[in-house]
Amino acid sequence: MIKTNNLHFHYKKNQDVFTGLSFEIEHKGIIGLLGKNGIGKTTLLHLLAGLIFPKAGELKVGDQFPMQRRPEYLSKLFFLPDVPFVPQLSIAAYTKAYAPLYPDFDAEKMQGILKDFELEPKLRLDKLSLGQQKKAMMAFALATGCSLLLLDEPTNGLDIPSKSIFRKILVESITDAQTVILSTHLVKDVENILDGILILERGEIVLNQSVDQISQRLQFVKTPVLPEDGSVLYYEKCLEGYHILQYAETDDYTEMDIELLFNALCHQPTLTI
Numbered sequence: 001m002i003k004t005n006n007l008h009f010h011y012k013k014n015q016d017v018f019t020g021l022s023f024e025i026e027h028k029g030i031i032g033l034l035g036k037n038g039i040g041k042t043t044l045l046h047l048l049a050g051l052i053f054p055k056a057g058e059l060k061v062g063d064q065f066p067m068q069r070r071p072e073y074l075s076k077l078f079f080l081p082d083v084p085f086v087p088q089l090s091i092a093a094y095t096k097a098y099a100p101l102y103p104d105f106d107a108e109k110m111q112g113i114l115k116d117f118e119l120e121p122k123l124r125l126d127k128l129s130l131g132q133q134k135k136a137m138m139a140f141a142l143a144t145g146c147s148l149l150l151l152d153e154p155t156n157g158l159d160i161p162s163k164s165i166f167r168k169i170l171v172e173s174i175t176d177a178q179t180v181i182l183s184t185h186l187v188k189d190v191e192n193i194l195d196g197i198l199i200l201e202r203g204e205i206v207l208n209q210s211v212d213q214i215s216q217r218l219q220f221v222k223t224p225v226l227p228e229d230g231s232v233l234y235y236e237k238c239l240e241g242y243h244i245l246q247y248a249e250t251d252d253y254t255e256m257d258i259e260l261l262f263n264a265l266c267h268q269p270t271l272t273i
């Protein structure tokens with residue numbers, strides 16, 4: 001479980017990023033940390049990775065405090081930054097040097113993912129394009145078997161085929177014991193693979209629910225005419241007329257549109273889902 005309680009953080013005085021952030025994530029699986037540019041997604045991942053420390057309040061992952069940077073926590077955690085740091089090593093040499101830090105590292109899995117991404121282990125990491133570096137590091141991250149994977153903007157810089165390979169590999173690789181938190185402002189890139197959604201807006205978590213809970217409570221409907229019965233929580237104009245978000249009144253399942261939900265919560269952060 002990930003728990004923050006009254007968490008405060010700023011880089012510079014009088015420029016607060018978080019002033020009392022409190023939330024809990026109990027479920028495992030793939031969790032999308034969504035929010036606009038500059039809202040604090042990377043900051044939250046850095047705090048979870050123990051790279052920066054809370055100014056006040058509590059941040060706990062299971063029974064560990066990330067800021068203590070205990071080896072037993074760090075060996076179960078992998079953080080993949082938006083722009084990965086890569087040494088002047090081949091993928092194979094990097095793996096040989098760093099895999100021993102992760103007790104559950106699966107070399108076969110790494111080879112399989114590299115193959116899916118069409119990368120040869122002999123390639124030098126520092127000579128790859130940004131997208132290729134991200135794919136190589138993604139392969140390493142998934143092979144670590146860490147119980148917490150923090151992926152910052154994982155699809156940023158990937159071409160269109162690589163984005164769908166990434167989604168497929170991620171879904172196939174993750175076990176029930178793992179939690180992946182992936183931050184993105186490209187919500188369409190991760191639609192359909194998320195188990196949970198965390199939306200950050202103006203220093204607060206405005207949505208923290210599983211996709212199942214959201215699908216049970218909300219309906220996403222396209223309609224030529226805007227209902228005037230007060231059932232509409234949020235709407236956007238579209239080619240077919242209106243794309244509306246409303247509370248589910250029937251058991252009919254509708255396909256979730258994360259972008260519509262995200263926009264609804266950015267416009268009305270107090271909306272109760």
Ligand SMILES: Nc1ncnc2c1ncn2[C@@H]1O[C@H](COP(=O)(O)OP(=O)(O)OP(=O)(O)O)[C@@H](O)[C@H]1O
Pocket residue numbers: 011012017035036037038039040041042043044184185
């Ligand atoms: N090293 C830093 N020093 C000072 N301010 C910083 C630093 N890193 C981030 N910030 C500020 O903290 C706030 C949150 O930044 P953060 O990078 O966490 O946002 P983000 O949600 O990840 O944005 P994006 O989607 O653009 O990556 C922003 O106002 C940013 O300007």
